[in-house]
Amino acid sequence: MKISRRELLVSMAAAPIVLRAQRRPARPTLSAICTTYFKYSHAQHIVDRFLEGYGWNGTWHHPPMDLVSIYIDQIGDNDVSKSRLQQFPTMKLYPTIAEALTLGGSKLAVDGVILIGEHGRYPRNEKGQTKYPRYEFFKQIVKVFEDSGRSVPVFNDKHLSWNWDWSKEMYDTSRRMGFPLMAGSSLPVTWRTPSLEMPLGSRVREAMCICYGGVDSYDFHGLETLQCMVERRRGGETGVKWVQAYRGENFWKAHQEGVWPKDLFEASLCRSHTLKPVRAGFNHVMPSVDEMRTLVKDPVAYRYEHQDGLMCTMILLHGLIEDFNFAARLDGQQSIFSTQMYLPMPPGRTTLANFFSPLVNNFEQMYLTGKETYPAERTLLTTGLTAAGVESLFKQQARYETPHLAITYQPPKASTFWRT
Amino acid sequence: MKRIAVVATVYRYLSHAQHIGDRFLVGYPRDGAWHKPDMKVVSLYVDQKPDSDQSAARAKEFDFQVYPTIAETLRCGGSKLAVDAVLVIGEHGDYKRNDKGQVLYPRYEFVKQCVEVFEKDGVAVPLYNDKHLSYSFEHAKWMVDASKRLKFPMLAGSSLPVTWRLPDIELPLNSEIESALMVGYGGPDVMDFHGFEAMQCMLERRKGGESGVTAVQMIEGDAVWKAGEEGRYSKELLTAALSRSDTPQGQPVVDGRTQDLVARRELPKLVKTPAAYFIEYRDGLKATLLMLNGAVKDFTFAARVKGAVQSTQFFLSPEPNVTYSACLVRKIEELFDTGKAPYPVERTLLVSGMLESCLTSRLEGQKRLETPHLSVQYRAPQQSQHART
Numbered sequence: 001m002k003i004s005r006r007e008l009l010v011s012m013a014a015a016p017i018v019l020r021a022q023r024r025p026a027r028p029t030l031s032a033i034c035t036t037y038f039k040y041s042h043a044q045h046i047v048d049r050f051l052e053g054y055g056w057n058g059t060w061h062h063p064p065m066d067l068v069s070i071y072i073d074q075i076g077d078n079d080v081s082k083s084r085l086q087q088f089p090t091m092k093l094y095p096t097i098a099e100a101l102t103l104g105g106s107k108l109a110v111d112g113v114i115l116i117g118e119h120g121r122y123p124r125n126e127k128g129q130t131k132y133p134r135y136e137f138f139k140q141i142v143k144v145f146e147d148s149g150r151s152v153p154v155f156n157d158k159h160l161s162w163n164w165d166w167s168k169e170m171y172d173t174s175r176r177m178g179f180p181l182m183a184g185s186s187l188p189v190t191w192r193t194p195s196l197e198m199p200l201g202s203r204v205r206e207a208m209c210i211c212y213g214g215v216d217s218y219d220f221h222g223l224e225t226l227q228c229m230v231e232r233r234r235g236g237e238t239g240v241k242w243v244q245a246y247r248g249e250n251f252w253k254a255h256q257e258g259v260w261p262k263d264l265f266e267a268s269l270c271r272s273h274t275l276k277p278v279r280a281g282f283n284h285v286m287p288s289v290d291e292m293r294t295l296v297k298d299p300v301a302y303r304y305e306h307q308d309g310l311m312c313t314m315i316l317l318h319g320l321i322e323d324f325n326f327a328a329r330l331d332g333q334q335s336i337f338s339t340q341m342y343l344p345m346p347p348g349r350t351t352l353a354n355f356f357s358p359l360v361n362n363f364e365q366m367y368l369t370g371k372e373t374y375p376a377e378r379t380l381l382t383t384g385l386t387a388a389g390v391e392s393l394f395k396q397q398a399r400y401e402t403p404h405l406a407i408t409y410q411p412p413k414a415s416t417f418w419r420t
Numbered sequence: 421m422k423r424i425a426v427v428a429t430v431y432r433y434l435s436h437a438q439h440i441g442d443r444f445l446v447g448y449p450r451d452g453a454w455h456k457p458d459m460k461v462v463s464l465y466v467d468q469k470p471d472s473d474q475s476a477a478r479a480k481e482f483d484f485q486v487y488p489t490i491a492e493t494l495r496c497g498g499s500k501l502a503v504d505a506v507l508v509i510g511e512h513g514d515y516k517r518n519d520k521g522q523v524l525y526p527r528y529e530f531v532k533q534c535v536e537v538f539e540k541d542g543v544a545v546p547l548y549n550d551k552h553l554s555y556s557f558e559h560a561k562w563m564v565d566a567s568k569r570l571k572f573p574m575l576a577g578s579s580l581p582v583t584w585r586l587p588d589i590e591l592p593l594n595s596e597i598e599s600a601l602m603v604g605y606g607g608p609d610v611m612d613f614h615g616f617e618a619m620q621c622m623l624e625r626r627k628g629g630e631s632g633v634t635a636v637q638m639i640e641g642d643a644v645w646k647a648g649e650e651g652r653y654s655k656e657l658l659t660a661a662l663s664r665s666d667t668p669q670g671q672p673v674v675d676g677r678t679q680d681l682v683a684r685r686e687l688p689k690l691v692k693t694p695a696a697y698f699i700e701y702r703d704g705l706k707a708t709l710l711m712l713n714g715a716v717k718d719f720t721f722a723a724r725v726k727g728a729v730q731s732t733q734f735f736l737s738p739e740p741n742v743t744y745s746a747c748l749v750r751k752i753e754e755l756f757d758t759g760k761a762p763y764p765v766e767r768t769l770l771v772s773g774m775l776e777s778c779l780t781s782r783l784e785g786q787k788r789l790e791t792p793h794l795s796v797q798y799r800a801p802q803q804s805q806h807a808r809t
Contacts, residue, residue: 039675039676040676044675044676044677045676048676048677048678049678051677052677052678052679052680053678053680054678055662055663055664055665055678056663058660058663058664058722058729058730058731059659059660059663059729060659060663060680060682060683061663080675080676080677083675084677191586191587193584193586193735193807194584194588194807194808194809195587195588195808266453266454267452267453270449270450270452270453270454271449271452272449272741273737273738273741273743274738274741275741277740277741281433281438281474281477282442282446283433283434283438283439283442283739283740283741283742284439284442284443284446284448284449284740284741284742284743284746285446286446286447286454327452335451335452336452336453338452339452342586344666346676347673348738349666349738350666350667351666351667351668351669351672351673351717352666352667352668352672352676352678353676354666418587419587419588420587
């Protein structure tokens with residue numbers, strides 16, 4: 001459809017009225033609710049991008065919105081928020097979440113909330129999950145919404161909660177109250193080498209992510225890496241039936257027995273930029289399984305089946321690689337589909353964790369338009385998968401049935417990863 | 421199976437000879453699979469054997485011979501050329517610098533000896549020359565002329581043109597490029613070469629193709645900032661290039677924050693010895709390479725193309741894998757396999773000459789130098805050559 005210049009002028013003139021009708025201000029104000037704010041903490045990466053701006057589309061981008069209030073749960077010796085508060089007096093520190101959201105008044109006084117419950121000292125439970133207070137923070141945010149008779153878009157960094165029931169409640173609350181919710185990891189939106197997107201409607205038979213890090217931490221990023229790709233398969237997301245974890249000797253035994261496909265395993269490792277050389281004097285060699293065993297002390301896999309039969313495997317090979325690599329077998333295609341979700345990770349390789357830029361840019365759009373650029377259901381599912389993987393590990397690596405993860409959704413048509 | 425001779429200055433861990441040469445021995449990742457070239461390294465020459473030398477160990481493990489001369493290496497100890505391709509890697513090793521600051525790597529001398537064998541034996545085979553052809557344009561020209569005369573395909577240069585780009589952009593062939601800026605880091609005659617190669621692989625795609633360079637100038641110190649104030653290079657392009665950097669120094673290192681180095685005027689504080697290399701092409705295009713040691717540790721590019729700014733980072737993936745060298749080996753393998761250079765050696769000939777003339781300009785009081793000898797003309801390859809699959 002072609003739009004005439006006259007029609008365009010008419011629609012442009014009408015736009016501000018529409019925006020006012022939706023109560024969406026031209027320049028939204030935001031509140032950041034954080035666990036802690038130290039160098040290279042998630043709060044620092046995210047909040048700084050609103051204060052200082054960031055490189056985007058080949059220019060220096062200042063988000064067209066103002067971060068006016070912040071709550072920080074733990075201010076430690078390594079805190080760097082003080083210098084920000086001095087330099088950017090438009091951002092004020094409040095002692096409670098409610099005050100941050102009301103700017104010290106009685107009613108909600110911001111147009112969007114950023115919830116960053118990552119990092120900080122919080123207890124671990126017997127299953128090894130860090131009890132980050134994302135749900136507790138969220139409850140307090142929602143109470144302000146309820147008391148004010150108004151709600152605004154929320155971004156929740158990483159998974160929703162370590163506790164599945166609480167995560168489900170967070171999601172359900174956003175749907176019941178009708179506020180946009182975005183959540184998750186940078187992995188789905190960062191650079192890819194190569195810069196490939198899973199074609200919508202692909203017939204994905206089997207998928208894998210090989211990455212690094214530990215349980216209840218980077219496993220979530222691996223699951224998000226997988227999910228942002230496989231959700232684009234024919235029919236969309238159907239949910240997950242069961243999850244089984246493999247760890248230590250069980251992992252190597254399962255690998256040997258072909259529980260997951262060896263060709264996807266090799267393809268994933270061939271996308272890595274950080275394959276640790278197993279032989280002295282060589283900078284880049286493909287290790288044998290026996291050689292991998294010398295480097296990887298605690299291998300972990302979560303293998304799971306989607307409701308439509310798709311099989312996925314998330315593998316942590318800490319000690320062998322330090323990046324996130326994806327591979328999939330598509331029906332009707334001879335070669336394996338594979339890529340790396342590239343994280344420019346400081347301090348070893350870079351000074352900036354620029355993978356936060358596409359994440360911030362995506363949820364910036366939510367504050368401007370009131371629309372999620374990708375579905376919260378993705379992170380609801382990966383939150384549940386993370387907890388299910390932990391549960392299977394806790395239950396001596398028994399298969400864990402997940403009828404609660406029958407989460408269905410459709411992926412966004414447009415690609416949302418970093419490619420410009 | 422093609423037989424390969426390797427002619428190197430030195431073969432030690434993380435030298436170019438090691439990470440390029442090894443990929444022919446143990447394979448490398450390519451399109452998401454571990455690829456083993458259908459080629460065999462049969463002979464090796466190393467000019468220097470430091471304590472860390474690996475040549476003997478590699479020869480033993482991979483069943484080839486280390487020969488004392490280049491001629492013997494190419495003939496595998498016999499009387500006639502006995503290889504199907506030659507890999508010349510004259511990077512790293514202990515060599516002197518001249519008064520221009522150029523490291524006197526013996527690439528010309530190595531290639532000359534290869535050419536002598538080709539001529540004597542009446543057969544010439546594909547040859548890859550790592551990095552610039554020679555510190556001397558005259559020698560570089562001789563090398564390229566020899567390849568034309570004896571009709572052997574030749575490829576040269578850096579990994580930068582073929583590595584991943586963030587974002588994965590290519591300038592369309594025949595782009596109307598109005599101005600261009602490259603930002604890099606590292607020392608003269610080493611890393612500036614990579615900056616030039618990255619810049620050139622983009623600019624050669626402009627309308628009319630490559631026309632050669634008519635004049636160059638290299639300046640250092642505060643004059644670089646003054647030139648920016650005077651508009652000799654574009655602040656907009658500088659902002660665009662730096663917006664692609666993942667390694668800004670200064671405050672990001674101190675407390676992790678993002679920072680617009682240009683708008684906040686941080687560059688003069690961070691860069692003690694800035695250098696600007698100004699290139700005037702024969703068709704009127706002007707381009708600048710800024711080496712900003714202390715401000716960044718990566719290579720970024722920006723150009724104004726028909727009114728719009730295009731920018732990207734040439735991704736130097738981390739050590740020790742340096743997967744960018746796998747991208748390069750793929751191209752070398754293509755040269756050896758097909759007998760056709762995937763991109764013209766004239767690119768590296770021109771860049772070698774640009775670099776030499778810039779370093780001459782620096783030595784001669786940072787004055788502008790006319791470069792009639794750099795009328796190197798060529799066409800860019802139709803297909804993109806960088807890593808994108």
